[in-house]
Amino acid sequence: MEAIAQLIAAEMTPAELKNNAAAASAGYAYGLAAIGPGIGIGYLVGKSVEAMARQPEAAGMVRTTMFLGIAFTEALALIGFVVFILLKFA
Amino acid sequence: MIALDFPEINSILVWKDLFPSFNKIALIAVLAAVISITIFLLAVRQDHKEAPKGIRNFAEVIVEFIEDGVVMQTMGKEGLAWTPFLLTMFLFIYLCNVPGIIPFFQMPATARMAVPLFLALMVWVIYNVTGIKHQGVGGYLKSTLFPPGVPKALYILVTPIEFISAIIVRPFSLAVRLFANMMAGHILLVTFALLSEALFQAKDKILIPVGILPFFMLVFLTSFEVLVAFLQAYIFAMLTAVYIGGATHPEH
Numbered sequence: 523m524e525a526i527a528q529l530i531a532a533e534m535t536p537a538e539l540k541n542n543a544a545a546a547s548a549g550y551a552y553g554l555a556a557i558g559p560g561i562g563i564g565y566l567v568g569k570s571v572e573a574m575a576r577q578p579e580a581a582g583m584v585r586t587t588m589f590l591g592i593a594f595t596e597a598l599a600l601i602g603f604v605v606f607i608l609l610k611f612a
Numbered sequence: 613m614i615a616l617d618f619p620e621i622n623s624i625l626v627w628k629d630l631f632p633s634f635n636k637i638a639l640i641a642v643l644a645a646v647i648s649i650t651i652f653l654l655a656v657r658q659d660h661k662e663a664p665k666g667i668r669n670f671a672e673v674i675v676e677f678i679e680d681g682v683v684m685q686t687m688g689k690e691g692l693a694w695t696p697f698l699l700t701m702f703l704f705i706y707l708c709n710v711p712g713i714i715p716f717f718q719m720p721a722t723a724r725m726a727v728p729l730f731l732a733l734m735v736w737v738i739y740n741v742t743g744i745k746h747q748g749v750g751g752y753l754k755s756t757l758f759p760p761g762v763p764k765a766l767y768i769l770v771t772p773i774e775f776i777s778a779i780i781v782r783p784f785s786l787a788v789r790l791f792a793n794m795m796a797g798h799i800l801l802v803t804f805a806l807l808s809e810a811l812f813q814a815k816d817k818i819l820i821p822v823g824i825l826p827f828f829m830l831v832f833l834t835s836f837e838v839l840v841a842f843l844q845a846y847i848f849a850m851l852t853a854v855y856i857g858g859a860t861h862p863e864h
Contacts, residue, residue: 582685583685586681586685586686586850589843589846589847589850590847590850590851590854593789593847593850593851594785596789597785597788597789600788600789600792600793600796601785601788601792603792603795603796604788604791604792607621607795610621611621
């Protein structure tokens, strides 16, 4: 593995190497950041639908709280997206 | 194979100055302010004793939406004095978001960090000042940093967390949420528009019908952005109301 890496490194200028590493880690950064919020939002909305089905008269309140919860959970994924942009383009 | 060259990020986000220090982002922000002011100035000119018609209907729908959907849900009756502020925030952010899908504008003003950052800092100052005004400096710090109902020994752990979440994370997440949502939508639209253009103009004739697929995706995403533009403005107003409500009435 190391021999191949050295071979590749010999072919590229440092700037290219840095760009490639940045592009690869940008992909990982966003992919990893999306796992947790994905599970979280799924769980959150699922439970909210359960609550709305059980008590339709409380649907308005549940929906408001659900949007707030989504906003907080989603922020984590969005920070991952910002890291992606910073790694890829900055 | 087709190779798709994604344009430099600056070429899709940074706009030429229309005249010195005034670019498209500033134009959209100014238009958003002017349009929202005009709607309410026109609405208020009508006689309020008659049945509302025309633009006044529209204005009343927005006000009622903020009152019922944002203020009553989070702050209750005593928060109704905050309606004008939340209404301004909601309308300005919505009108800044919506140009992302309007032809020839094609750029949400909130996809530049300056606009959401300034709005979030404004909200930060306002809820801190409100909290200090209602509870005094000591009372406000006590209710935010030392939440009641926690065992004394745990304050070593709880106080730093509360400090970071109330002072640093809140404005940061408020700004980043709005910015990243609009930016992500903008980049998605650019990606699919470029992909369908590249496929429609491909040298290989067999690729041309395939271009229909990203084009459908583009249409779908455009309608999705209508929803996102509204939802982000709503969530921003809602979180502002929650923070202000939390600062005026500490949890017992």
